[in-house]
Amino acid sequence: MRPITAIGFDADDTLWQNEQYYRLTEQSFVDLLGEFAEGAHITERLLEAEKRNLAYYGFGIKGFTLSMIETAIEITGGQVSTDTIAEILEIGRNLLRHPVEKLPHVEETLEALNGEYLLVLITKGDLFDQERKLAQSGLGDFFDAVEIVSDKNATTYRRIFSKLADGPERAMMVGNSLKSDIVPAIAAGSYGVFIPHALTWVVEHVEPPTDAPRFRQIEHLGQLGSVIEAIKAA
CATH class of the missing domain: 3.40.50.1000 (HAD superfamily/HAD-like)
Structure with a gap:
C-alpha cells in the first residue's frame, strides 16, 4: 500500500499571492485615518478588531472590511464621516479585484x-x-x-x-x-x-x-x- x-x-x-494585497489595503486604511492616530496604533487596533471578529465574520475580505469600519469608528470616537466609510468600503472592494x-x-x-x-x-x-x-x-x-x-x-x-x-x-x-x-x-x-x-x-x-x-x-x-x-x- x-x-x-x-x-x-x-x-x-x-x-x-494573497497577504501582500491585505498589507497594501491596510496601508491605505492607515493613510485614510492618519489625521486621527499614529500608523502603528491604527494597525494595532485593526488587528484587535480582526481577532475579535473572527468568531462572528470568519476569515476573508468581508470580515476584514467590517473590521476596518469598526476600527475607524473607534479611532475617531464615533466621528468618522460617511465619506470615509465609503472610502473604506471601496478599498475593501478593491481586494476583490486584485489579480x-x-x-x-x-x-x-x-x-x-x-x-x-x-x-x-x-x-x-x-x-x-x-x-x-x-x-x-x-x-x-x-x-x-x-x-x-x-x-x-x-x-x-x-x-x-x-x-x-x-x-x-x-x-x-x-x-x-x-x-x-x-x-x-x-x-x-x-x-x-x-x-x-x-x-x-x-x-x-x-x-x-x-x-x-x-x-x-x-x-x-x-x-x-x-x-x-x-x-x-x-
Whole structure:
C-alpha cells in the first residue's frame, strides 16, 4: 500500500499571492485615518478588531472590511464621516479585484502530481472570492475536489480525507500556515508539509511541530516531489 494517496493544498500564499494585497489595503486604511492616530496604533487596533471578529465574520475580505469600519469608528470616537466609510468600503472592494499571481513552481508541481494522487484544494475565506481566484488561476482542472471551509482544524482534515480519500493517515496537507494547514493536519494523522511565506498573517503564527514524525518543511513547492519520494522510500 502506498503511504500517501491524497494531497491537500492550501490556496492563499501557497498557490498564489494573497497577504501582500491585505498589507497594501491596510496601508491605505492607515493613510485614510492618519489625521486621527499614529500608523502603528491604527494597525494595532485593526488587528484587535480582526481577532475579535473572527468568531462572528470568519476569515476573508468581508470580515476584514467590517473590521476596518469598526476600527475607524473607534479611532475617531464615533466621528468618522460617511465619506470615509465609503472610502473604506471601496478599498475593501478593491481586494476583490486584485489579480491572481501564482507562486513559483505551482503549475509544474500540480501537473506532475495530477493523476498520480487525489488532489484536493482546501481553503478558508469568502466563498465567492476563493472561487474567483481559483477560476482566474487556471489551476482548477488539476484538482479532484475543492473544499472551501470556514476554518481548518483536525476535525476538518479527518472529515475531508475520510470522505474523499483513504483517510487522513494516507494523506498529506501542504500549506504556508502552521496553525491552519500543518499542525491540525498532523493532529488528524496526516503528513504536514510547511512552505513558509514571508508575509503570513500574524494570527496564523505558531511554533513548528519539529518533533512530529510527519512534519516536513521545504523552501518552495518545487521541492514537494522529493519529499513524497523520500516518504515512499522510507
